[in-house]
Amino acid sequence: MIKTCLEYHQATSYDRFDMSGHALDWANQPPVFKQYPGITSLPLPRDLQLPKGKLSAILSEPAAAGLPKRLDMETLSLLLLLSNTHTARARSSEGDFFFRSAASAGALYPTEIYVASHEVKGIDNGIYHFAIQDHSLVPLRKGDVLGLAQGKGSLTAFRARIKFSVTWPVSRRW
DSSP: OOSSSHHHHHOOOOOTTTOOTTTOOOGGGOOOSSSTTTTTOEEEOOOOOOOOSSSHHHOOOOOGGGGOSSSHHHHHHHHHHHHHEEEEEEEEEEEEEEEEEEEOOOGGGEEEEEEEEEEBBTSOSSEEEEETTEEEEEEEESOTTTTTSSSSTEEEEEEEHHHHHHHHOOOOOO
């Protein structure tokens, strides 16, 4: 078992001159997309207008750029489209491979986005998983679960790491 950061780094570091003797176990590849079977997702709009103007002006005066004063479903959808969406698909004998706008070492994409919403127009309060495969939100828990009652239209976004997505291509298991 790995006990220190240095041990983890040494066990998982990439060395292009020492790649012999290891092949990927394609039959044991982790799923490309996290799924929650049996839960109906909330589709997010895709055909959205980008705000006009310089980023600094948009951040200092969002209403002047045409963004709503209160966070809504369309704005959240736009943020997710710009920050974490599919940008391309490559086909191979092992299946389709999807590239994303959020960079990832080795294109493993080992993190998932979750959002906790409170009074976001068009979205019920709760915690959601962002399903990148169909640009939707999967409701996981309803209500004001993070105590976000301090303001209207508030949102907390966070990422969670999927360990197996990182360790799958590494020859040494722990």
